[in-house]
Amino acid sequence: MKNKIIALLCAIILLAGCVPNNSEDEEVLQNDEEGTEQQTFIVPSNQLSNETYPIILPYETSEARGVITNQMANRVDIDEMEQGLMRHSKEVFDPEKLYFQEGQYLTTDDLFSWIDGLNPARLTEEEQEDMDQEEKIDYYEENPRYLSHILEQNYLKRKEKDNTVEVELEGMSIGIALKSVYRFQTETGGPYYYEDIPMKEMLEKGKEYAQTLVTNIREKEGLADIPIMVALYREEDQNSPVPGNFVAKTTVNTGDVIGEWETINEEYILFPSDEASKEYLDDYELVNSFGNEIAQFFPNYVGFIGEGFYIDKELQKLVIDIPLEFYGKTEVTGFTQYTYGLVQDMFSNYYDLEINVTSSNGAESLIFRNAGDESPTIHIYD
Known part of the structure; x- marks a missing residue:
């Protein structure tokens, strides 16, 4: 009973420390993508820790909200990709100086277009009619769709201008989700087949996709010169109780040419x-x-x-x-x-x-x- 009372007191103290002090909250302005309009946001005065990114309110969800749940089958992979990308971003974008915001630049149409464009094409109905079952299986085994999802996170910096405080985009992190197991059907409603994807093969494709994506991102307004951190995520099987993990990362500070990649050695067991x-x-x-x-x-x-x-x-x-x-x-x-x-x-x-x-x-x-x-x-x- 004594331990329970102590625990409850600790919880009350912890919660009290997390209650925002609205008198110290700060108003900031953010320009829209064209720079013609400004929105007013609030930066809460309280932060969980120096290792946690503060956010601006009202909280703005991603321009491609919901795409990740459509593209990645395992909930634990979704959570780890989002949290892990933020964890790796801290080495490039300082949480003591910058604010976090969900991706605001890549739209749902962008993501689906890029994912379909980078992955091998699916067989059309006409092509399927011209193939027997063995030929269809061979095609999909030889042309797996490696790429599952592209996740964007934005990092904003505080800037004082004309007696006002503004925030503007400082940099962007991009997570690229890649399959370790390719699941496919040769016909709608038919059985599923599974093809393991070796790490080396997945990495080669992931780095190739990353280069194309950085080039595409640089073409968007406002993204020509910002630092872009790119990380490759290897998904686990969709029924796995533990998530996959990030396997490589790089940062492109200027231009669109990716240089050296850093190997990430982490795993969930x-x-x-x-x-x-x-x-x-x-x-x-x-x-x-x-x-x-x-x-x-x-x-x-x-x-x-x-x-x-x-x-x-x-x-x-x-x-x-x-x-x-x-x-x-x-x-x-x-x-x-x-x-x-x-x-x-x-x-x-x-x-x-x-x-x-x-x-x-x-x-x-x-x-x-x-x-x-x-x-x-x-x-x-x-």
Whole structure:
């Protein structure tokens, strides 16, 4: 009970720190694309951290809103592409100096036109009629559609002019989503076929597409000279419980010719899994031991699902979801207290840790610890 009270007090303090102080909010102006009209926006005075981009309000959604859900089949890939692109953008666009805004320059028509134009053509009805089934399969296997989606993010800078404060575009990030598995049909309503796409082949195509896209973007008004950060994202299979990851990035400061690419060595690993046991045996055994400790004292425990995020083979964040069936809040409190003790005894604090306890009623409790913190924070939901 004491832990629960402490957790609730911590949550209140945290929420109080995040409440905007409207008296310190700032009004800024932004020119439209032609520079003839200005819109008034508000920059909230509060920011979650120096590593988080502030945003301007009212929040403006992307000009190509919704395209990503049409193009990418796995929700975890969608989330990681959006969040991961922002994470990599911080190395080019300083979150302490710039504001974030969803893409405002590439339209839905742009994206669909470019995606269809860069990918191999689908067979027309006439072509399909002239081919037998084996010929159709051969065609699609030899001409996979590598490109899934193009994601735009904008970064704005503050500028004082004539006793007013304005924001203007400082730079743009472009994420290019590429398939690791190509799924296709040879006829509408027919069975699906699957073709694995090797990393090397995907990278070659992705870099080729990136060059074309940068050239196209430079032709748009207002985008001729801004820095453009481009990152290639390799999707996971559409049924994967963990997302894919970014594999390469580059920045084009001027002109439209892409120079050197930087390799990105990051990945998401499912626990438990064969891949985890082969690639990260120590972490695999630790997480399994954690589950075994819980199983000894809680008969309604059936298992867990874990996800580790690695950069250069070093664990950066571990998330563990534990589904249980509870019959009262005292049981939730007892389980959370016991799990808290295991976290203290078993898990190192050089990476972020998050443990979500759920039941059929939804979220029951949360234990989290940021890298470097000595003790976790607990929250038990009402």
